[in-house]
Amino acid sequence: MKTDVLVIGSGIAGLSFAIKLADARPDTSITILTKSSNDLCNTAQAQGGIAVVLDRVRDSFEQHVQDTMKAGKGLNDRKVVEMVVSQAPERLSELISWGTSFDFNGNGEFELGLEGGHSQRRIVHHRDLTGKELERKLLKKAGSLPNVEFVDRYFVIDLLKNEQDQENCTGVKMLDKVTGQQVNFNSRITFLATGGSGMIFSNTTNPSVATADGVAMAQRAGAEVKNMNFIQFHPTALYEKDKHPLFLISEAVRGFGAYVVNHKGNRFLFKTDTRGELATRDIVSEAVVKELKMSGERSAFLDCRHLNFEAFQNEFPTIVAYCHSIGLNLKTDLIPIVPAAHYQCGGIQVDEHARTSIPHLYASGECAHTGLHGANRLASNSLLEALVYSHQSYKSVIEELDKLPEPETIIRPEILRFEQEADDEIIASLRHRLNDLMTYDLIHASGKREKKEALEHLRELKEMLEDYPPFNTGTTGFYELRNMVCTAVLILDHALDFSSKMKKNLSELLA
Structure with a gap:
């Protein structure tokens, strides 16, 4: 199995990227891979809307930038914030050109909503179904393009790297959820749009597919992952x-x-x-x-x-x-x-073109860390971020594609079937154990000692999953649990590192 560009995930990040690339390069084969149906994703759950400065009398790009920086506790990358905010009107126009509809008032103007942290009304929306409207229209647009193919119900286990240099990403190893076999899917460019990690936690608003797969597989492949402790909890x-x-x-x-x-x-x-x-x-x-x-x-x-x-x-x-x-x-x-x-504000570190630290591997959307959000996301900035970074990446991929050879076809396939020695109940019980540990208090209210104790438990669980063969059922449930535990370890590691840095900075200021 091979393709020019492999997109993992079918939310707004993956779909908008695929649409733009397919339009610009009709000679390029693009495959969108999903582990469930292609309409099950975080995008479809989004109720609010997209933050866009449209009223230039009462509002301005600078006000939107300031609101974003304030919400993120000043830990945002201001250049990134300015880039994202300034592109918003153009990205909105593209969505409308693809058939997406938004609410208008009696004067024929966009009905702009107000959300927490925003100093002005600037949220364009489709009632409380903005995400579903976006997902439906983008799926329709992508499905109409002859060089875009959807492959559903394949679970990506790990990223593949070049056998010779072990540097470049060359595709993925994945699980056929129907046959239980593992196969390789080779590509010139791999684009991660795998969403967030909400299912790690005891309480979450995320759909069942939000199991931190992209972050975990990128980290295992050696990609830089940053600020995973910046997990936003929604209050309602x-x-x-x-x-x-x-x-x-x-x-x-x-x-x-x-x-x-x-x-x-x-x-x-x-x-x-x-x-x-x-x-x-x-x-x-x-x-x-x-x-x-x-x-x-x-x-x-x-x-x-x-x-x-x-x-x-x-x-x-x-x-x-x-x-x-x-x-x-x-x-x-x-x-x-x-x-x-x-919402996961941290993630796989990317540059302004959504490039990760691994050549030929890109990331956009919630799985990526761009620097936009800082420590806390401003409401309705996430759909906008995905649109902007997928736009940025498509321009970069066009330039890169012509320099890359055809995807490899002679990588030894690993077609394996595991005996299911640990049943689903054991995997479910371990997942409950993870959820019981990962609470709001642990992330945002507990001290260093509590975090270290939880981290020790998580590392034991991670070791159990990686080194004790009977737990490897070769099923989606096992691999999702492995990814969630791996990411939970990152979250607490980063939380402890962040606390140490803040303490050091405070000591230096007082000295």
């Missing part, structure tokens, strides 16, 4: 006991006017930040967690009862429908909420 995931993942209540609901209240019905966010419900996600999440620790309650609440229900239902039909399906009437009931792992 709908709390349901024993549910994993949790249903997301969009940031835009607070922008629409909903209140965050405790079990007594009292608002409490203004004690922490003068912006109240419109503070950034990290600030609201921290305030909610503190409130729950003080009260001993399982959840805080979103109060929408004072809002115009008809207008709210028109704006957020998916949220209203889901709440209704579990017995919540938003005219009279509060929505129980807890913070949940939502």
Whole structure:
């Protein structure tokens, strides 16, 4: 199996890259590989929208840059922020040219939403289904291009590197989920668009496919991975006991006017930040967690009862429908909420053209670390980041393709079948063990000792999966668990390193 360009993942990062490259180079074969159906991804879950400066009277690129830097605690790369923000209007125009629709007001102008951390209304959206609308239209556009092929239900196990120099990426080793066999897929360019890592955590809003596959395989291949401790928790995931993942209540609901209240019905966010419900996600999440620790309650609440229900239902039909399906009437009931792992701000380190530290390997979207987000992502900047970096990479790949030979065809295939010695229940129990360890408190509230203890447990689990053959069932479940444990180790390693650096910097300032 071979192709010119192999794209792993079918969210907005992978699809927008493939569309642009296919249009520009109709002679180039492009294969989009997914481990499930091609519409199951983080992009399809996005409710909010895309942050774009369109109102140049009240808003400006500089305001968007400042909001992004402030949300990221100043740990962003300003040049990257400026590049991404300035490209937003052009990238939006491309989406519209591909058939994507967005909401307009009565004057025929974009209806711009407001979300936490934004100083102006600048979120373009398609009700609370922006991600689904994007995914549907981009899949349709990519599917119409003759040189783009979708190959579903193959799980990528590891990256392949050139047998002679062990430097260049030459494709992937993957698992045929139907036959249980492992085969190689060779390519001139490999493009990682594998999404995030939310399923590592006890509470998450991410879909079941978000198992940190791209970060883990890139790290095993020797790629630089950076700032994995910067995990953003969304403060308003709908709390349901024993549910994993949790249903997301969009940031835009607070922008629409909903209140965050405790079990007594009292608002409490203004004690922490003068912006109240419109503070950034990290600030609201921290305030909610503190409130729950003080009260001993399982959840805080979103109060929408004072809002115009008809207008709210028109704006957020998916949220209203889901709440209704579990017995919540938003005219009279509060929505129980807890913070949940939502977005991975760190990832595979890339340059401004989405190139990783491994030649011929690119990464875009949530799996990549660009420097845009810093320590905390500003709402609705992620879809924009994916669009910009996939645009940047397609230009680079066009130049690189002509310098590369045809994909290798004589790499020894590893066509293997493992005996399933460890059953699915054992893999599931180990996964629960991982989820029990990886909590909000461990990442954002625990001290050095707690992190080190958790890291020791994770390293034992990692060693067990790598060195004890009976655990290798040769199944997707095993490989996903291996990737999640590998990435969890990175998260805590980076968290401890970050704490040490901050302590050193503080000591130097006080000296």
